[in-house]
Amino acid sequence: MPADLVLKAQAIITMDETNPRVEAVAVDRAAGTIVAVGSLAHVQSAAPGVAPTDLGDTVLMPGFIEAHSHPIPSGVFTEEPSHWISRPQGYATYADVQALWHQLDQSLAAGEPVLCWGLDRLGQGAPQLTNTELDAYFPSRPAAIIDISGHEAYFNSAVITMNGWTDGKPPADPPAARFGRNADGTSNGRAYETGAVVAAVSGVQKKVVTNPLLSVAKWFRTLAQAGVTTSSENSYAANLLPAYEALFSSAHVPIRVGVYQVSTDPTCGDPLKSNVPPTRFWKNGIKVWSDGTTFIGTLAASFPYIDNATTRNADIPMGVGGTAMMNYTREQFDAILDQHAASGLQMATHAHGDVAVDMVLDAYAEALARHHLLGTDHRWRVEHWSAARADQFQRAVELGVATPLASYQFMDLGDLLDGTLFPSEIGSQWVAAADAIKAGCRVSFHSDSPVSPVTPLLDVQCMSSRRTMSGQRHGANQAISLDDALRGVTINAAFHLRRDHDLGSIEAGKLADFVELSADPYGVDPAALTDHVTVLGTWSGGRKVDTDAFLSDIERIDPSPHQDLHRHATTPKSC
Ligand SMILES: [Zn+2]
Numbered sequence: 001m002p003a004d005l006v007l008k009a010q011a012i013i014t015m016d017e018t019n020p021r022v023e024a025v026a027v028d029r030a031a032g033t034i035v036a037v038g039s040l041a042h043v044q045s046a047a048p049g050v051a052p053t054d055l056g057d058t059v060l061m062p063g064f065i066e067a068h069s070h071p072i073p074s075g076v077f078t079e080e081p082s083h084w085i086s087r088p089q090g091y092a093t094y095a096d097v098q099a100l101w102h103q104l105d106q107s108l109a110a111g112e113p114v115l116c117w118g119l120d121r122l123g124q125g126a127p128q129l130t131n132t133e134l135d136a137y138f139p140s141r142p143a144a145i146i147d148i149s150g151h152e153a154y155f156n157s158a159v160i161t162m163n164g165w166t167d168g169k170p171p172a173d174p175p176a177a178r179f180g181r182n183a184d185g186t187s188n189g190r191a192y193e194t195g196a197v198v199a200a201v202s203g204v205q206k207k208v209v210t211n212p213l214l215s216v217a218k219w220f221r222t223l224a225q226a227g228v229t230t231s232s233e234n235s236y237a238a239n240l241l242p243a244y245e246a247l248f249s250s251a252h253v254p255i256r257v258g259v260y261q262v263s264t265d266p267t268c269g270d271p272l273k274s275n276v277p278p279t280r281f282w283k284n285g286i287k288v289w290s291d292g293t294t295f296i297g298t299l300a301a302s303f304p305y306i307d308n309a310t311t312r313n314a315d316i317p318m319g320v321g322g323t324a325m326m327n328y329t330r331e332q333f334d335a336i337l338d339q340h341a342a343s344g345l346q347m348a349t350h351a352h353g354d355v356a357v358d359m360v361l362d363a364y365a366e367a368l369a370r371h372h373l374l375g376t377d378h379r380w381r382v383e384h385w386s387a388a389r390a391d392q393f394q395r396a397v398e399l400g401v402a403t404p405l406a407s408y409q410f411m412d413l414g415d416l417l418d419g420t421l422f423p424s425e426i427g428s429q430w431v432a433a434a435d436a437i438k439a440g441c442r443v444s445f446h447s448d449s450p451v452s453p454v455t456p457l458l459d460v461q462c463m464s465s466r467r468t469m470s471g472q473r474h475g476a477n478q479a480i481s482l483d484d485a486l487r488g489v490t491i492n493a494a495f496h497l498r499r500d501h502d503l504g505s506i507e508a509g510k511l512a513d514f515v516e517l518s519a520d521p522y523g524v525d526p527a528a529l530t531d532h533v534t535v536l537g538t539w540s541g542g543r544k545v546d547t548d549a550f551l552s553d554i555e556r557i558d559p560s561p562h563q564d565l566h567r568h569a570t571t572p573k574s575c
Contacts, residue, residue, distance in 0.1 A: 003028050003035040003047035005542060009055040011520050012037070014506040015062050015490045024052060025060070027512040032279075032541030034512050059520045061486075062505050063229025063513035063538050064456040065493035067404040068383055068446035070235050071223070071257060072243065075216030076565065077117035077146065078450045081208050082215070086118030086148055088412065088453050088469060094126040101137040113142040115201070115208040117450060120148045121314035122295055122416060128315055129154040130180075131189025144201040148451060149295045152190065153197040155204070160187050162203050174199060212565035213243055217554035219449075220247065221547040224254040226454045227515035227535035229545075230494070230503055233259040234287050234348065234383070234448075238267045241274060243562050248276040250553035254538060254545040256280050256513075258497040260287040260348045263336050269343050279511065279541075284498055285346030285381070288336055291325050291356035294386060294409055294417075295451075300325035301353035301387050305421050316421075322355050333363050341371035346379050346498065352386040352406070361395050368399060375400070379498060384409070384448075386431055393432070393439035402496045405431050405488070407445035407459045408452035414468035418475070428475035433463050437484055444493035445485075456489040457521075457530050463488065465527035482526045512542035 003026035012022045014037060024043040026036040036046035044052070078084040085091045085100060097119065104114055119126045127133075134143055134156035142158040160168050168186040170179035174195025180188040191200035209215055223231055233240070236259035247253060256279070261268040263286050272283035292298020297305055297316035304320050305311045311318075328336070337347060347364070351357045360382050368374045382396065384406035396403055410417070410431040417427035429435075436443045445459040462468060466479040494504025502510050516536040524532035538545045 004050060005029050006040075006043055006047050006050050006052040007055060007060065007514075008040055008052045009060040009516075010057045012060045012506060013486075013520070013522070015487060016505040016507045019507070022506070025506055025512075026050070027542040029542040032512055032543070034506060034508055034510050036508050037506055055516065057518075058536060059517040060506070060514050061517060062490045062503070063515045063540070064227045064489045065230040065444075065497065065499075065504060066223075066228055066446050066454060066456070066489070067232055067444045067493040067496040068234050069231045069449050069454070071219055071231055071233055071255075071449075072216055072240055072565065073150070073235070074222075074450040075219035076205070076209055076212050077115075079215045079218040079222070081115075081210075083114070083116045084118055084450070085116045085145075086120055086452070087123050088455075089118070091124065094124045097124060097126065098137070101143075105138055105141065108141065111141055113204045113207045114138060114144070115204055116143075116145045118148045119145050119154070120295065122310065122316070122421070123148070123413065125310070125313055127313065128152070129189065131155060131157045131160060131187065134189060142204050142207070144204040146197065146201065147296070149293050150197070150450075151292070151296055151298070152192050153201050155189050155191070155200055157189070159200070159204055160189070163200065170196075171199070206563065211559040211562075213246055213557060213559055213562040214551070214554055216243065216565070217247060217551055220253065220255045221551060223454055224538050224545050224547050225535065227456055227517075227538060228255065228454055229513040229515065229538050229540050230256040230258070230497065230499070232284070232497055233257055236261045236283075236287070237265045240565075243565050244281055245274060245276055246557050246562065247554065248281055249557070250550050252546055252550035252553055253280070254540050254547055254550055256503070256540070258282050258284045258499065260285050260346070262286075263288045263340075269340050269345070279502065283345070285348050286336075286340050287348050287350070288333070289327055289350040290333065290360050291327065291351055291353050294352055294413060294421075297321070298325050299353035299387065300351075300356035300359070302355050303422065303426055306423070308420065310416065310420050321353065323359070325353065326356060326359060330359060330363060333359070334367065337363060337367035338370070341367055341373065346381055346402075348381040348383055350383045352384050352409070354387045354389055354392065357382060357385060357388045357392050361392060361399065361401065364401055365395075365399055379496070381496060385436070387426070388432060388436075390432065390435040390439060393436040393441050397440040403436055403441040404444045404446055404493070404496050405433055405436065406448060407431055407433075407463050407488075408447050410474070411459065411462045411469050412452050414474045415470055415472050429478060430475070431463075432475075432478050433480045433484075433488075434478040437480055442492040442495055443484070443488050444496050445488040446493075457533060457535070459489060460485040460521070461526060461529035464529075467527060482521065485526070486521065512539060514539040
């Protein structure tokens with residue numbers, strides 16, 4: 001097909017090493033693909049008779065890609081009418097959260113329920129709340145507050161009443177989850193782990209989030225506004241398919257999504273059967289959680305947290321967590337790998353602590369050998385690598401294991417990690433991107449939303465400057481080049497999602513997904529990147545993204561088949 005669109009920009013940064021900067025790009029809009037890149041003269045020869053569209057001072061790059069995220073819970077929990085109360089949203093301290101709660105209780109109509117996501121015991125110094133403590137803020141309306149990790153929920157007495165729990169006593173504990181109880185068996189307003197969290201707060205969620213599909217569509221808009229054109233769903237379950245098909249039914253959908261299906265879902269080993277074209281929505285693999293998370297002290301690490309006021313207030317377990325924090329024995333984990341190794345699907349295993357990374361790499365090494373996958377392009381992944389060591393990254397390269405890094409943990413928690421949570425020699429090295437790159441890893445960066453906001457440009461700034469969101473610098477030896485950081489949100493993220501053949505760089509034959517930037521990232525101080533470079537818009541498949549048109553398409557969809565989306569939104573373990 002001939003090109004019918006020629007874009008010219010102040011600069012076009014391709015992220016293709018063989019052709020890093022070009023003048024123009026020609027697009028076949030019907031196919032949504034790039035036909036030619038290069039000088040304007042060269043590109044025009046591929047598009048005879050097409051007048052170039054001059055984007056002026058705009059700088060064009062491949063659309064940003066996030067290799068690990070959770071769009072459905074992000075939409076349901078963080079988009080309005082829910083309230084996102086984490087530090088990056090402007091709630092630096094628990095006092096800021098308390099002020100919001102007072103304001104909400106005074107301004108909302110009587111009885112109108114409240115749902116908040118992202119209370120942060122470590123970062124904000126928030127306590128674990130009880131129902132009676134929450135009643136002080138919300139004396140009559142139902143209010144449910146979910147922890148930033150998604151592991152824990154707090155709710156007030158009105159929720160206990162609304163849930164219809166007899167005599168205020170919660171039902172029997174669901175598998176691998178529990179309700180907090182007072183000595184007399186009544187609820188203390190707390191729920192731990194998914195089964196209990198969902199049972200406790202889903203009534204409130206359903207009343208607050210009346211159109212969950214629209215909430216997820218708003219999240220797609222949030223992604224587009226951050227410059228993202230491809231995301232991933234790392235807690236996919238088969239019952240989310242109708243919602244995704246509804247979202248992708250709009251011709252204006254701004255995002256592509258690759259999914260990892262949770263290993264506990266019965267159809268996790270099956271191919272994805274969907275009416276959505278696989279270039280838009282596809283299945284990569286299977287998701288397993290090997291340990292917990294740094295935010296609440298459940299990562300499987302070989303070293304303890306420092307015992308001090310910050311960690312005590314956050315109820316961080318003291319002492320070395322080690323293998324006690326693992327969700328599976330080695331035998332159980334081996335069985336999961338053996339069940340799926342022959343399927344061709346990527347294994348994607350969550351591991352924040354160094355003990356978890358060791359266990360997963362040991363198991364991967366033996367399973368890959370057992371199933372004759374060593375040396376093949378299996379691209380099995382370990383997710384996050386927060387406390388990983390240099391030798392573990394070297395081992396990943398030897399095994400062909402992919403390394404999506406949890407940049408958000410350094411960006412959000414870095415000031416605390418370095419000296420408050422851990423001794424500086426450990427905490428300053430969190431998310432050791434330079435070690436990984438030195439070892440030969442292709443690293444990508446992710447927000448793990450709804451754990452943190454999607455901010456690819458800020459990820460680039462923080463990982464190349466080794467400054468956190470607050471601007472403080474930690475572990476300068478782990479700073480990486482601007483080029484490597486930009487690869488982490490483009491071509492390397494495409495590689496981790498098995499889409500580097502048609503996404504992640506601006507090359508002839510690839511899909512025409514672009515981000516428009518206000519300035520050239522290579523022309524400014526990388527430590528102040530986000531002061532100078534902003535996202536102006538995105539293109540998806542050769543079409544300029546119009547999120548208003550997308551949202552009005554989704555608003556026209558009957559929300560009733562998707563009413564229970566909130567039930568599936570709570571992530572199975574920590575993100
Ligand atoms: Zn996650």
